[in-house]
Amino acid sequence: MKNRAVVALFVAALLSLPALAQQQPAASTSQDQQSQTATSSSSGSSATGKAPLQYESRQGFWGKVNPFARKKYVQRQTQPIRDRVNELDELTAANTKMIKDVDSRAQQGIQMASNKATEADQHAVDAGNKATTAQETATKANTRLTTVEGVVSNIDQYKSTNQTEIRFRPGQSVLSQNAKTALDQMAEPLKGQHGYIVEVQGFSSGKGQEAIGTSRKMADAVVRYLVENHEIPVYRIYVLGMGNAPVQTTTAEAGQKPKRMSGGRVEVSLMKNDLEQLATSSTAPAPAQ
Secondary structure (H helix, E strand, C coil): CHHHHHHHHHHHHHHHHHHHHHHHHHHHHHHHHHHHHHHHHHHCCCCCCCCCCCCCCCCCCCCCCCCCCCHHHHHHHHHHHHHHHHHHHHHHHHHHHHHHHHHHHHHHHHHHHHHHHHHHHHHHHHHHHHHHHHHHHHHHHHHHHHHHHHHHHCCCCCEEEEEEEEEECCCCCCCCHHHHHHHHHHHHHHCCCCCEEEEEEEEECCCHHHHHHHHHHHHHHHHHHHHHHHCCCHHHEEEEEEECCCCCCCCCCCCCCCCCCCCEEEEEEEEECCHHHHHHHHCCCCCCC
């Protein structure tokens, strides 16, 4: 009888062990749930925007850990975890893509700003070069204007640059070969030039109108040769028959009476102003930039 009582007590103790095991995990589970609720309420929503996962505190006779759980049960318990992991992977991929997009836009903005700065520098250099060129042009124009003003103010001031004397035999008005050669040497450089006149004065021996007419014939012979052979415009030639006018004396002969010449001669003087110099400077090649 005593043996039966001991066996009954032992069986009762074995039956009470699962109940104690269920009560302790239930208590600890309730504490964990309370702590998780407090943590979630203090930290706010998760990265996915959903509440934290809740797990079951008790399952079947064996409590939290069931050694005899089936495969479907395990899958059902782990499916929420897999879903959250997949959501986190998608969220991480989306954040990575957004970061790359932001970085790409930032790099494009930096490159665009660098290009704009380089372009602005180039424009500044071009503007500086143009300003320098404009300053040089203004200086040249000012110098040119000063030169033109000087030339215009002295437009009627002619200076003798060359003088030739043509001799004639008494009573003749035909040019000799030596006379033609002398006229060629004077007129040859005048082709294409401007700002000059040719002064032709004829002198002849004799008296009165006869001497003036003879001197004019000799001067006309010189003018005709210059116009026909060297194409000098007639408006650039001034002709005067001086007749038997007194010959101009030199400095050494100053104070003596003027001498009258015998025979005939023509004085040809080339007179120039500053227009030729102005034309030469205007056609000069511009300096290389």
